[in-house]
Amino acid sequence: MATTTRRRSPSSRRADPGSGRTSAPSGGEAVMHGRRSWLRAGAGIAGAAALSGGVQASDWPNRPVTLIVPWAPGGGTDSVGRALGQALSRNLGVPVPVMNRAGGNGTVGHVAIRDAAPDGHTIGFVTPQLITGPLLGSVPVTWRELQPVALLNTDPGAITVGAQKPWRNLPEFLEEARRNPRSIRVGNSGQGGAWHMLSLELERKAGIELIHVPYASAGPALQDLVGGHIDAVTFSAVEVRAPVGGGQARMVAVAAPERMRTHPNVPTAREQGLDLDVSTWRGLATSRGTSTPALARLESAVRQALQDEVFQQFMAQQGFGIRFLGAPAFASFLGEQDTKYRAYFSN
Structure with missing residues (x-):
């Protein structure tokens, strides 16, 4: 597993609840x-x-x-x-x-x-x-x-990619990851979080290596996903709902045994050949x-x-x-x- 630390773009800055000013994400908690x-x-x-x-x-x-x-x-x-x-x-x-x-x-x-x-x-x-x-x-x-x-x-997790990426489903995403190891930047919740665990399970079960980019919450990660600064995120299906609904991101798999009622057209990872169940x-x-x-x-x-x-x-x-x-x-x-x-x- 590779982890990257990078300078955040202005669009990924988040509000400091104590001061009312903005500050950069905390490096994924x-x-x-x-x-x-x-x-x-x-x-x-x-x-x-x-x-x-x-x-x-x-x-x-x-x-x-x-x-x-x-x-x-x-x-x-x-x-x-x-x-x-x-x-x-x-x-x-x-x-x-x-x-x-x-x-x-x-x-x-x-x-x-x-x-x-x-x-x-x-x-x-x-x-x-x-x-x-x-x-x-x-x-x-x-x-x-x-x-x-x-x-x-x-809440179940999901694998979501930027709308500008060519991957239409989980097999296409995995094919790219296998062809070019450590080339896909995936935002998640930081070490030990549920969505970090989802990224780790994805790597382990698919036999791939990703670049993990930790965030303090889904908000800044999704800003970076939409802005093209990262390639994918492994947050909950609920948290990615807005950019997915707005056509700015694409959910390629749900990490649950069954499809979600809110996203009936998104197949589970299990349906696509990878047994992932992380909530x-x-x-x-x-x-x-x-x-x-x-x-x-x-x-x-x-x-x-x-x-x-x-x-x-x-x-x-x-x-x-x-x-x-x-x-x-x-x-x-x-x-x-x-x-x-x-x-x-x-x-």
Whole structure:
């Protein structure tokens, strides 16, 4: 596997959620700033929450509930987070602002969730990187240090190429990759992410070598795909929906056992001779120490938010799946994911 680090074009710059200015993608969340940087990033949220003091479960929520998204704006998790925040706000009667804490392949945001006051007023998204990060290097947070709240959804991956590329299907893409090894630049979510895993599985099962270009989220990657700076991406089918629908990109395969209802004309990789089945998942967690009654109320609020009509319409329109698991079942799910990825990385 080859990885490239390159200068981003102006079109691929993303918004800095903290300053309102723009900044270049973070090198695919794989740029590590060290334990102190991670801890400083989380400390701001934790400190702010701690100043207001603890609350009783019966008082929850008595102020805005912050929803942390550990990724840059523009990706699938950010989109789901904003829709969920609105649904939770309608249900709870308090604002639920989204706070993007990108960096360290999700680690900055995960640390912020862990270090928040254990009162249920700070929750955040967790994704497969929470599992894979500690398996790939020195990461100062593991899934066991967070309190699972609920699983929200799962989404299959897809192989998508720029509209200017000649490949009309997966066999044509693979033929080019075999004829010219390490010539195709593929954007993905960075080391350990679900879509990095999809790129690795594609290489392993097809016997090819790609150039991996990591991104902080799907948004900047898709800008570069449309601009011709990379050749393909391995993000979810949902995340590439806009450029595919606009004729700026072409989905050549879905990495799922069956075709998607939202893209019935796109064949699966399995139909085209390659057995690929890679999906991502998204859940919510909060800090450990949150009281059982407060956690129960939080889990119930999330369940009701997933049943919110406006939220369900958004998820259906965007092609996102909904899959709910409560706190105990989600904790078991995380344990199963940990076992799965440990087996993968030990091979």
